[in-house]
Amino acid sequence: MFDLTGKVALVTGGASGIGLAISKTFAKQGAHVHILELNIDLANQVAADIKSEGGSAEAHAIDISKQADVINVIDEIAEKATINILVNNAGIAHVGKADNTAETDFDRVINVNVKGVYNCLFATIPHLKKAGGGVILNMASIAATVGIPDRFAYSTAKGAVFSMTLSVARDYLADGIRCNSVSPARVHTPFVDGFISKNYPGQEAEMFEKLSKTQPIGRMAKPAEIGALALYLCSDEASFITGCDYLIDGGFEKLNN
Known part of the structure; x- marks a missing residue:
């Protein structure tokens, strides 16, 4: 079960934290993982580690907030292989309320966490359509649906990711593209x-x-626990699941009462 042999997966922010766990989990299950990272040195090290463990991976320098950058990298990957999976994991955080979040900080969070996801969707979906389908997994957050203190910009961005997931899932049903999100605590x-x-x-x-x-x-949560859920949602075993958000929050949303 959960075999990704022969699948090509793109993982943004795939060299650290949750993204690292996803990259390693997917590679262990047979996927060829493309690690899309701002920190190319770290991405190269992770790709080398995956190869040393018998997996298959490549590293790519990318700033997901810049659409031309994203299109160039993803088109280059698609010229060599059929893309099957996109994991929109890269993101940044910010502490602040609506009245003390500077415009520059708000713009920075939106550019990475919202526009960055849009850019990757914009660049990847045409290739998934051409391939006859595929899977998209977006990293949302409990902050999308629960009030978290001092997380105004971050919550705003993750709320957008939550909504984009539903929109993409609905728009590309006929193209065989599934789209879900994960909301960790x-x-x-x-x-x-x-x-x-x-x-x-x-x-x-x-x-x-x-x-x-x-x-x-x-x-x-441990990053590997998020990686395991991501693996399930991107595998053929989850082929009947689309337009869903999966809480992985240790009971945060339902049991904090």
């Missing part, structure tokens, strides 16, 4: 550790504990 990645250090200096241990306990299950 907090996931323990190096990004989270850096985020806590930057925004809560001197309170790292206290904030880590506090953020962990906001999940009723008592801890943050």
Whole structure:
């Protein structure tokens, strides 16, 4: 089950955190993974690690906020192979409310988390249509559907990703393209550790504990757990699933009462 042998998968932000787990999980299951990353050195290292473990991967430098960049990279990949899977994982976070989020910060979050997803959809969907179908998985968040304190720009962006998922799923039914999203709660990645250090200096241990306990299950998710759900949704075993958002939140949305 969940065999991706012969499949070609694009994973944005595929060299760290959740994206890294997805890249490694897909490669382990036989996919040829294209890691689309701003940090090309890190992407090259991850591709090398995957190959050393018997998998197949390539690294590509890309700024997903720039459409011409995205089109060039994805068209180049499509010239050599049929694209089967797109995982829109890359994203950035921001702390702030509506009245203290600077315009530059708001624009930065929207450019990466919303426009970046749009750019990848715009560039990839024509290739999936030409291939007779495929799978798109977008990384949304519980912030799309639950009020999270001090996450105005991030919640706005993830709400857009949630809605784009439904729109794409509906528009391309006849083309054999499935589109779903995953909405994690907090996931323990190096990004989270850096985020806590930057925004809560001197309170790292206290904030880590506090953020962990906001999940009723008592801890943050592991990246590999998100990778496993992504694998299922992008596999043939999930061929009857489209237009859905999957919570993976340790009970955050339904059990915090």
